[in-house]
Amino acid sequence: xxxxxxLLIGVVADYKMIGLHPYHCIGDKYIRGITDAMxxxxxxxxxxxxxxxLENYLSTVDGILLSGSPSNIEPHHYQxxxxxxxxxxxxxxxxxxxxxxxxxxxxxxxxxxxxxFQEINVALGGTLLQKVQETDGMMDxxxxxxxxxxxxxxxxxxxxxxxxGLLQKIVGSDTLEVNSIHQQGIETLADGLVVEARAPDGxxxxxxxxxxxxxxxxxxxxxxWKVMENPAYRGIFAAFKAACxxxx
Numbered sequence: 251x252x253x254x255x256x257l258l259i260g261v262v263a264d265y266k267m268i269g270l271h272p273y274h275c276i277g278d279k280y281i282r283g284i285t286d287a288m289x290x291x292x293x294x295x296x297x298x299x300x301x302x303x304l305e306n307y308l309s310t311v312d313g314i315l316l317s318g319s320p321s322n323i324e325p326h327h328y329q330x331x332x333x334x335x336x337x338x339x340x341x342x343x344x345x346x347x348x349x350x351x352x353x354x355x356x357x358x359x360x361x362x363x364x365x366x367f368q369e370i371n372v373a374l375g376g377t378l379l380q381k382v383q384e385t386d387g388m389m390d391x392x393x394x395x396x397x398x399x400x401x402x403x404x405x406x407x408x409x410x411x412x413x414x415g416l417l418q419k420i421v422g423s424d425t426l427e428v429n430s431i432h433q434q435g436i437e438t439l440a441d442g443l444v445v446e447a448r449a450p451d452g453x454x455x456x457x458x459x460x461x462x463x464x465x466x467x468x469x470x471x472x473x474x475w476k477v478m479e480n481p482a483y484r485g486i487f488a489a490f491k492a493a494c495x496x497x498x
Contacts, residue, residue, distance in 0.1 A: 260295045
């Protein structure tokens with residue numbers, strides 16, 4: 251830590267219209283993951299794709315959390331076919347995609363969740379499936395939106411953790427029950443990334459950067475959900491915090 255006080259964790263906001271006006275917004279559960287599970291200070295990073303602004307933030311924060319979002323990455327960023335219906339957030343794309351490479355170059359720890367998981371993969375050259383449920387051999391990874399939110403974010407399926415991987419060490423087990431709130435997923439994993447977990451259908455559910463000197467961990471599921479009630483989820487945030495603390 252550069253400031254000798256609490257860790258400062260940057261969180262990139264979504265850019266969205268609320269009524270007639272645009273807002274930069276961050277979901278409460280991601281803020282709580284930082285404040286409750288890390289005892290750290292969340293710093294909102296607006297979705298303004300300005301390199302000078304990003305560099306100022308990078309000189310200030312100890313780590314960056316790339317959160318989930320209702321929106322999806324615009325498919326032209328990974329040579330995908332134009333999407334028919336998903337919600338997009340081009341302002342966030344313009345911020346997070348360059349931010350990933352800048353943060354890795356600066357050796358700033360990164361934790362990616364859901365959309366953030368996909369952003370890291372795309373930023374480093376990977377591609378996405380836009381509708382996993384329409385891909386042969388794949389499960390339907392979407393939540394049932396007719397159910398209460400507690401059930402939507404409840405355990406949905408197990409993931410198998412790669413032997414000897416970072417996530418296996420964090421969790422202390424070979425498998426983990428996770429929630430599943432997505433319809434997009436990884437098609438091709440970017441060079442330099444290593445699989446940490448897979449769903450029963452083989453879909454990548456977690457990865458890390460192959461460089462052991464840099465902490466980049468990303469998960470397709472949502473460990474921020476009721477994080478203090480789930481030891482495995484809490485462990486993910488604890489590992490992220492330790493990486494932020496050890497950065498010089």
